[in-house]
Amino acid sequence: MQEITCFKAYDVRGRVPDQLNDDIARRIGRAYADVVKPRQVVVGHDIRLTSEAIKAAVTEGLLEQGVDVYDIGLCGTEEIYFATSHAGMDGGIAITASHNPKDYNGMKFVREESRPISGDTGLFDIKKLAEQDQFTPAAERGQWYPLNTSEAYVQHLLSYVDTASLKSLKIVVDAGNGGAGRVVDLLEQHLPFEFIKLHHNADGNFPNGVPNPLLPENRVAATAAVRDHGADLGLGWDGDFDRCFFYDEDGNFIEGYYVVGLLAEAFLKQQGPARIVHDPRLTWNTVDIVQSLGGEAVQSKTGHAFIKERMRLENAVYGGEMSAHHYFRDFAYCDSGMIPWLLVAGLISSSGQPLSRLVAERMAAYPCSGEINRTIENPMAVLTKIEAVYRDQAESVEHVDGLSMSMGEWRFNVRMSNTEPLVRLNVESRGDQALMKEKTTELLALIDA
Structure with missing residues (x-):
């Protein structure tokens, strides 16, 4: 039995062809069919050079097991989410490796209603069957059909804003040669915005670097363009555009944490008291905004599968992670990289205030x-050491996701990566920039010791 190493906690991701290839992809398709037992599945692929071949192999595996396949072609991950729920399919598979290096590829899976399939909900069952490679073909082969949900998807995106009240904003959009440019073009005819397009055309060679705006070097072009063109807003996306990143009118990159608060505020003002789900890494700003508007802030473990599950449980209208994933009840509780910027453009239009003003008070x-x-040999030992150092002065200690400790005027979360020997640190304070920096330095000294 060949071990397949490309299965991660939430999806499949690996180097082509040694970790992921057509043979492995076909087996994954067959295994998905045997575990999920769908009748109809949506498939689509991102802009990577190997994506069409991987998709064809997955499709063949599904067809062999008697599953009808509906192919939406080139797409972002959120378009698979949309098509699965909108068309009432039994599941969906996006061929994508998001922001990984260009020689990688992967898959993201959902079942009916776009419910995520992760390590806790069947992903490793799919892995086991794919490794065993002992399948009985279906008595009747499945059928392949093309499917076009683009128009319905665009109309759904537009339903989040009142297009008639939008101002004629100038917006820099940096698709990073990923998939976002195509959707911006589809939306453009319906919006009063002037778009300045950077790295707009999809190109799996990634001539301007892997599309990942979390890397500071990948923000330089957007920052410069916002300033040079006097734009009102700057936007960036990762390769499959399920994450959206913001620059204010001065070209400053805005931390995703403050965007979560901004979108929570928008939903609560629009719809009245509701539940908002957030992750444990940075919390005070979100909780403060939600409670002040009569909503209920609900904390969930970090990760899209956990956030989506908790949102369904709570019937939450919106969920946000500081990593720039934003989830919406009316989008099958899934994450979208398009809905957030439409909402923010709506806020800028309705408030008459620039983005910097909308977040300045909260950032202060x-x-x-x-x-x-930080790359660490023994992350668990580091978390234990940190908890021992601060335990006596902590007002609260939580282990929802890693270690969260509050000392009254400042708090932190430190957690282990799901996939790498890393610890991830986040620190915040109540209005005291110097204290936040001092404690960040203090904690890093403990981590690095």
């Missing part, structure tokens, strides 16, 4: 370190 009230990663 709860300054944060941003996520700092």
Whole structure:
């Protein structure tokens, strides 16, 4: 039995062809069919050079097991989510490796209603069957059909804003040669915005670097373009555009934490008291905003499968992670990289205030370190050591996701990566930038010791 190493906690991701290839992809397709037992499955692929071949192999595996396959072609991951729920399919598979290096590829899986399939909900059952490679073909082979949900998807995106009240904003969009440019073009005819397009065309060679705006070097072009063009807003996405990143009118990159608060506020003002789900890494700003508007802030473990499950449980209208994943009840509780910027453009239009003004008060009230990663041999030992150092002065200690400790005027979360020997640190304070920086330095000294 050949071990397949490309299965991660939430999806499949590996180097082509040694960790993921057509043979492995076909087996994964067959295994998905045997575990999920779907009748109809949506498939689609991102802009990577190997994606069409991997998709063809997955499709063949599904067809062999008697599953009808509906192919939406080139797409972002969220378009698989949309098509699965919109068309009432039994599941969906996106061929994508998001922001990984260009020689990688992968898959993201959902079942009916776009419910995520992760390590806790069947992903490793699929892995086991794919490794065993002992399948009985279906008595009747499945059928392949093309499917076009683009128009319905665009109309759904537009339903989150009142297009008639939008101002004629100038917006820099940096698709990073990923998939976002195509959807911006589809939306453009319906919106009063002037788009300045950077790295707009999809190109799996990634001539301007892997599309990942979390890397500071990948923000330079967007920052410069916002300033050079006097734009009102700047946007960036990762390769499969399920994450959206913001630059204010001065070209400054805005931490995803403050965007979570901004979108929570928008939903609560629009819909009245509701539940908002957030992750444990940075919390005070979100909780403060939600409670002040009569909502209920609900904390969930970090990770899309956990957030989505908790949102369904709570019937939450919105969920946000500081990593720039934003989830919406009316989008099958899934994450979208398009809905957030439409909402923010709507807020800028309705408030008459620039993005910097919309977040300035919150950034001053709860300054944060941003996520700092360190490669560590024994992450668990580091978390134990940190808890021992601060235990006596802590007002609260939580282990929802890693270690969260509050000392009254400042708090931190430190957690282990699901996939790498990393610890990830986030620190925030109540209105005290100097204290936040001092404690960040203090914690890093403990981690690095």
